[in-house]
Amino acid sequence: xLEIRNLHARIVDDGTEIIRGLNLTVxxxxxxxxxxxxxxxxxxxSYILAGxxxxxxxxxxxxxxxxxxxxxxxxxxATAGIFLAxxxxxxxxxxxTMEFLKVAMNEQRKARGEEPLKVPEFLKRVKEAAASxxxxxxxxxxxxxVGFSGGEKKRAEILQMKLLEPKLCVLDETDSGLDIDxxxxxxxxxxxxxxxxxxxxxxxxxxxxxxxxxxxxVHVLYKGQVIxxxxxSLALDLEANGYAGVIGEAA
Amino acid sequence: xxxxxxPQRTLAETALIDAFGERLSQLxxxxxxxxxRDDAIEAIKNGLPTRRVESWHYTDLRRLLTSVPAFEAGAVxxxxxxxxEGSAVLPVLNGVxxxxxxxxEGVTVQRLSEKLTDGSVAPGxxxxxxxxxxxxxxxxxVADGYFVDIAGGVELExxxxxxxxxxxxxxxxxxxxxxxxxxxxxIVERQAGEASEDGEAxxxxxxxxxxxxxAQVTWLIVxxxxxxxxxxxxxxxxxxxxxxxxxxVMNAGGKLVRQEVVVRTTGxxxxxxxxxxxxxxxxxxTDTTMVLDHAVPHTTSTEVIRNVxxxxxxxVFQGRINVHQYAQxxxxxxxxxxxxxxxxxEFSTKPELEIFADDVVCGHGATVTEIDHNxxxxxxxxxxxxxxxxxxxxxxxxxxxxxxLDDEALVEALEERLDGWFSTHG
Numbered sequence: 001x002l003e004i005r006n007l008h009a010r011i012v013d014d015g016t017e018i019i020r021g022l023n024l025t026v027x028x029x030x031x032x033x034x035x036x037x038x039x040x041x042x043x044x045x046s047y048i049l050a051g052x053x054x055x056x057x058x059x060x061x062x063x064x065x066x067x068x069x070x071x072x073x074x075x076x077x078a079t080a081g082i083f084l085a086x087x088x089x090x091x092x093x094x095x096x097t098m099e100f101l102k103v104a105m106n107e108q109r110k111a112r113g114e115e116p117l118k119v120p121e122f123l124k125r126v127k128e129a130a131a132s133x134x135x136x137x138x139x140x141x142x143x144x145x146v147g148f149s150g151g152e153k154k155r156a157e158i159l160q161m162k163l164l165e166p167k168l169c170v171l172d173e174t175d176s177g178l179d180i181d182x183x184x185x186x187x188x189x190x191x192x193x194x195x196x197x198x199x200x201x202x203x204x205x206x207x208x209x210x211x212x213x214x215x216x217x218v219h220v221l222y223k224g225q226v227i228x229x230x231x232x233s234l235a236l237d238l239e240a241n242g243y244a245g246v247i248g249e250a251a
Numbered sequence: 252x253x254x255x256x257x258p259q260r261t262l263a264e265t266a267l268i269d270a271f272g273e274r275l276s277q278l279x280x281x282x283x284x285x286x287x288r289d290d291a292i293e294a295i296k297n298g299l300p301t302r303r304v305e306s307w308h309y310t311d312l313r314r315l316l317t318s319v320p321a322f323e324a325g326a327v328x329x330x331x332x333x334x335x336e337g338s339a340v341l342p343v344l345n346g347v348x349x350x351x352x353x354x355x356e357g358v359t360v361q362r363l364s365e366k367l368t369d370g371s372v373a374p375g376x377x378x379x380x381x382x383x384x385x386x387x388x389x390x391x392x393v394a395d396g397y398f399v400d401i402a403g404g405v406e407l408e409x410x411x412x413x414x415x416x417x418x419x420x421x422x423x424x425x426x427x428x429x430x431x432x433x434x435x436x437x438i439v440e441r442q443a444g445e446a447s448e449d450g451e452a453x454x455x456x457x458x459x460x461x462x463x464x465x466a467q468v469t470w471l472i473v474x475x476x477x478x479x480x481x482x483x484x485x486x487x488x489x490x491x492x493x494x495x496x497x498x499x500v501m502n503a504g505g506k507l508v509r510q511e512v513v514v515r516t517t518g519x520x521x522x523x524x525x526x527x528x529x530x531x532x533x534x535x536x537t538d539t540t541m542v543l544d545h546a547v548p549h550t551t552s553t554e555v556i557r558n559v560x561x562x563x564x565x566x567v568f569q570g571r572i573n574v575h576q577y578a579q580x581x582x583x584x585x586x587x588x589x590x591x592x593x594x595x596x597e598f599s600t601k602p603e604l605e606i607f608a609d610d611v612v613c614g615h616g617a618t619v620t621e622i623d624h625n626x627x628x629x630x631x632x633x634x635x636x637x638x639x640x641x642x643x644x645x646x647x648x649x650x651x652x653x654x655x656l657d658d659e660a661l662v663e664a665l666e667e668r669l670d671g672w673f674s675t676h677g
Contacts, residue, residue, distance in 0.1 A: 094654075
């Protein structure tokens with residue numbers, strides 16, 4: 001589903017190269033964990049997948065279902081089924097959360113040639129998704145993410161993911177800022193989306209999240225490259241011994 | 252009004268002076284009113300204000316008012332459906348008030364032409380300063396409008412909507428409103444026009460409001476003139492003891508627009524809020540100028556103005572807060588935020604605080620920004636295309652001010668006007 005080939009990318013503003021020859025393949029139905037120390041390029045990778053303009057791909061390619069997405073803008077990528085759950089979701093004053101959800105769902109439906117959702121159906125879907133994440137509907141009456149706690153923002157991201165039903169989900173440090181109970185709720189939300197047609201990329205610092213969202217594959221990112229890949233035991237190994245060993249091996 | 256003698260009259264000045272001569276015999280008014288009219292036209296004869304007059308620095312009326320249309324006796328404007336459903340509508344059509352009016356319990360309405368004829372409004376026709384060009388223009392020519400008197404203690408269930416509608420030519424209208432002690436009211440001042448044959452229109456409109464002790468008034472000015480119209484308006488109010496006045500101004504039309512808001516707190520505990528949104532498109536020049544006098548102790552005010560500038564539009568906000576020497580414990584905050592969406596647009600902000608008391612809290616801030624790229628990316632990452640995402644963000648920027656009004660029907664009605672503007676200018 002996702003194939004990243006020899007990807008090189010830099011920050012547009014200052015030219016700093018962050019991704020330096022990254023290769024990664026994620027199949028439909030797979031949950032892939034990407035781990036790595038601070039500054040290894042994890043968040044940058046997630047932004048590049050979503051199409052943020054602050055980064056420029058200088059070499060290599062990103063294929064999604066066999067097609068290059070490099071020329072697509074963020075909205076086109078999203079309607080094609082790519083979803084990024086942000087590490088730091090934006091607060092957008094003045095944009096009502098419900099209005100935002102409705103516009104996003106209907107824009108994606110429109111792009112796929114589907115009719116817009118009728119209001120009762122829309123409300124039903126939002127209520128169900130909110131209930132499954134233990135979210136209060138009153139929260140959704142507020143402007144988008146404004147005044148939400150860190151944990152509430154993360155839940156709101158998963159809520160959007162449930163409603164938009166993407167094919168490729170990229171979760172950027174979804175565990176940061178979550179207490180144990182919230183972590184469980186969010187993980188359950190993600191696990192419910194696991195399906196043979198969907199791939200999930202979980203970016204995280206810690207093994208903790210992977211106890212709840214058990215990955216099929218684990219990839220260690222360091223200095224903009226995947227330096228080691230393995231199964232879930234690799235994550236346990238990292239937790240026990242830190243990144244130093246793996247980095248030493250690769251050097 | 253202008254201390255400098257003008258070397259030569261402009262076409263507009265000449266047209267106004269000639270029009271006065273022609274209209275004089277038809278203008279209502281007793282001796283006292285006619286004296287005020289003479290004084291007013293004298294002020295215009297001295298020249299319209301230029302950028303050398305401080306309060307007109309960003310709106311050089313003498314240069315910007317390039318022509319003045321004739322009075323069009325045949326022009327007919329039609330009353331509009333009110334902004335808020337169920338409102339009692341008081342229409343002034345092409346400068347003429349109507350005889351058949353809705354009856355509202357506790358509210359007395361009189362045609363202003365009658366009050367001009369009997370002279371009872373003469374004292375209110377004085378300019379508020381020697382730079383009061385809008386007051387002078389209106390006093391010289393005003394022929395009609397309404398006087399609305401809301402009795403003490405009356406709580407209006409439905410809003411009153413005053414409609415000043417023109418279909419070309421000139422109209423000069425005045426609205427007087429007195430809100431009795433403890434009364435509650437929502438009043439909409441609708442300023443709009445129909446497309447006319449040559450497209451030109453000159454409107455002057457003055458509203459004078461007295462808010463009685465403990466009364467609560469929300470006054471909405473909805474200005475949606477044709478983009479060929481010149482709209483010169485003034486809103487003046489006195490706020491009594493423990494009374495609350497919220498003025499909401501929406502400027503969404505007009506070629507040359509100046510809306511003045513002149514407010515004075517006259518009783519302790521008075522509270523004033525000004526909220527404004529300026530939606531500027533095409534080549535409009537739209538000026539919102541506020542002069543607020545905190546004249547007694549323990550009064551409060553906040554002012555928030557949000558501007559969206561597109562095309563070649565130019566906008567101005569001048570906010571002057573005078574805190575008088577005895578007006579201790581004044582609390583005043585003013586903010587003016589602009590979203591500049593084109594390279595050719597511009598917005599000028601001039602906050603002025605004149606504080607003669609020593610125990611007050613006063614502040615002001617101004618920002619000019621573009622659309623936040625992080626916000627845009629977030630919305631697009633959810634599949635919302637760039638155009639829609641920009642639209643959502645721009646609307647959000649001004650909708651924030653509307654939502655503060657805290658009245659669902661009001662918020663919905665104004666957001667509908669907002670959507671209307673965005674659908675034609677977005």
